Amino acid sequence: MSASEAGAPAVPEINDVTFGDLRHALRAGWADFLRAPIIDFAFALVYVLGGWLVTWALTAKGQLWWTLPASAGFPILGPFIACGYYEISRRLEAGESFTFGQIAGVIFRQKDRQIPSMAAVVVIFFLFWNFLAHMIFALFLGTASLTNITSSLAVFGTAQGATMLVVGTAIGAVFAALLFSLTVVSLPLLLDREVDFVTAMLTSFALVRDNPVVMLSWGALIGAALFLAMIPAFLGLFVVLPLFGHATWHLYRRALS
Numbered sequence: 001m002s003a004s005e006a007g008a009p010a011v012p013e014i015n016d017v018t019f020g021d022l023r024h025a026l027r028a029g030w031a032d033f034l035r036a037p038i039i040d041f042a043f044a045l046v047y048v049l050g051g052w053l054v055t056w057a058l059t060a061k062g063q064l065w066w067t068l069p070a071s072a073g074f075p076i077l078g079p080f081i082a083c084g085y086y087e088i089s090r091r092l093e094a095g096e097s098f099t100f101g102q103i104a105g106v107i108f109r110q111k112d113r114q115i116p117s118m119a120a121v122v123v124i125f126f127l128f129w130n131f132l133a134h135m136i137f138a139l140f141l142g143t144a145s146l147t148n149i150t151s152s153l154a155v156f157g158t159a160q161g162a163t164m165l166v167v168g169t170a171i172g173a174v175f176a177a178l179l180f181s182l183t184v185v186s187l188p189l190l191l192d193r194e195v196d197f198v199t200a201m202l203t204s205f206a207l208v209r210d211n212p213v214v215m216l217s218w219g220a221l222i223g224a225a226l227f228l229a230m231i232p233a234f235l236g237l238f239v240v241l242p243l244f245g246h247a248t249w250h251l252y253r254r255a256l257s
Contacts, residue, residue: 029247040242085245
């Protein structure tokens with residue numbers, strides 16, 4: 001039974017969040033991962049295979065066009081895959097049993113609710129940042145001598161290249177922080193209660209606004225963990241994705257009431 005079915009208000013109240021809540025979320029997320037590792041691995045496999053596909057597309061001669069559809073799959077599928085982790089944690093919390101088919105069924109049913117709208121927002125962010133990144137590259141390096149950056153990184157050692165990296169990183173950090181703020185608890189909220197996606201995003205943003213240090217630290221931790229998880233051929237995602245997927249559910253439960 002979802003929170004809305006149990007009588008909780010559709011639009012939740014925002015609570016104060018502490019670093020102790022983050023530690024609790026991580027411990028509870030790890031416990032959930034240990035209780036359902038096979039299903040968790042199955043969901044993570046989607047991202048691992050996607051990472052391998054993007055890497056292959058970037059390195060295979062004449063196959064660069066594959067990077068766009070492969071990369072686009074992440075923001076499109078991401079919200080739906082995340083719902084699998086949230087639903088597992090919700091059922092474990094409620095003491096309910098479940099099978100892979102039941103969890104997959106819950107994910108499939110989200111297509112008729114608000115999750116697709118959230119996926120569209122993420123895709124728009126992804127496409128706009130992709131466009132902006134190309135604009136930044138053209139602005140700083142458009143007049144530079146043509147260089148194949150896949151075989152020579154010397155261009156980044158120039159004043160223009162270094163400035164481009166600084167500006168691009170700063171703008172990317174702003175985009176990442178904004179997207180994180182809009183989605184950090186909006187996805188589990190949409191799964192748990194009958195609210196529209198705009199209300200969910202505004203609630204998530206308000207949570208980060210009211211608890212900026214703790215919540216942005218949470219975002220930085222997730223970003224660092226994902227980066228490290230992708231270094232060994234994306235294999236670390238088999239652990240990091242389930243851990244933070246489950247932990248996000250438990251943080252949502254503490255952050256909103």
